[in-house]
Amino acid sequence: MAQATQLGERRTSVDEIFDHLHDEILSLRLRPGDKISEADIAAQFGVSRQPVRDAFSRLATLDLLLIRPQRATEVKRFSSRAIVKSRFVRAAVEQEVLRRAARQCDALGAAELDRAIAAQEQAIQDNDVDAFGRLDYEFHKTLCAIAKASFAFDVIMTEKSKVDRLCILSLSKGDRMPELVADHREMAEAVKSHDVEKAVETGMRHLSRLDDTIEQISVTNANYFERETLQDL
Template sequence: MIIKPTTSTTRDAVYQALKEQILMLDLPPGTGISEKEISVQFGVSRTPVRESFVQLSQEGLLDIYPQRGTFVSLIDLELVEEARFIREQLERAVISLACESFPEAPLAQLRSNLSHQQVSMKEKDFKMMFELDEAFHRTIFEGCRKLNTWAVIQQVNVHLNRTRMLRLAADHQWDELYEQHRLMVEAIAGKQAEKAELLMSAHLHLTIADQTVLQEKFQAYFK
């Protein structure tokens, strides 16, 4: 990948590209990276790479050790659980709002998303499934005019997202995930707030159930 021009846009492009590689597990936890190799890979100077490293370090995705090197951070399960807790409180509240009033356009988007999820399941495309999962939840916030709340969630989500991606990559049986999404859409359309909240809570507890299995299978990825 060659990234072209201006300092701020170059830095932002390097930052976004590296962050996506980390979240998508193209750069797995524990992987060592250097300013030199990344600058060569992206065809940029070391300055935007160094600035991107600092930003990713502040977000907990990179560990920078002077004289030792820079490594993709291991997944911290305490931070995973804290992010899940925050998401559960906010997402339960938002899906309850959605059951009170939800426009037809985003409801149609949710149904379209479900159709695409079925395609990703057939193709066993875990990256596509992750992106659809994210889009599904974001659409609920958007339909409730709570995109700033969604942005808050994204600030604490990085470790949780890596466990979600790991789970999708390790196990292509996504029927339960899909079924929970489908029932959420039914609950929103039927204005069943209590049912929707329970579904959302169960949905976000899937990460807890998966943690033991993931730790055993990918021990080197966790703190």
């Protein structure tokens, strides 16, 4: 990790450390199972251990760090149970969002969807995976706004963040962005034409794109996953 400049007052340092580590973890520069040290991070940012501790705590709340007393803190491994739960919740919320969006989409909403798709296509041309990830969030946020259910995006964002690292691995394994933007385009067209069934069908197919990636990674990078018994699932 690059040397960070010394930070000022404590609240800012906590936020900066959190943002830095959050980005390192989600981008997989820090990988599942990697160990990180309070002392090393404190030295890197030129602060005491307390703001580092606070940032670690926030990351642990998001299920991104595993903090163990008297043992090294490590980047949280994937939990198959947590992935299944997260995707179940998100699918239920997304279905209702798509139903409402397809019923209520107006000209303004249609224009916002067109702009969102155009931005994603530009990210593909630029081969910008990071930008595409941000635009993916914005696309689903736009659907929630069209559905007049902006609160639903809070749930989607929480659940999506739990599998974002898998999404990054998915995008890094072959040229997946065109496939995903094609899904988004089909969802947008269904919503714009008020085709409720098509919108939901396409949305659920879109969410299922990660299935093969999860299966492959669980075999090729088994160390990225927690050891869980059948009773845990």
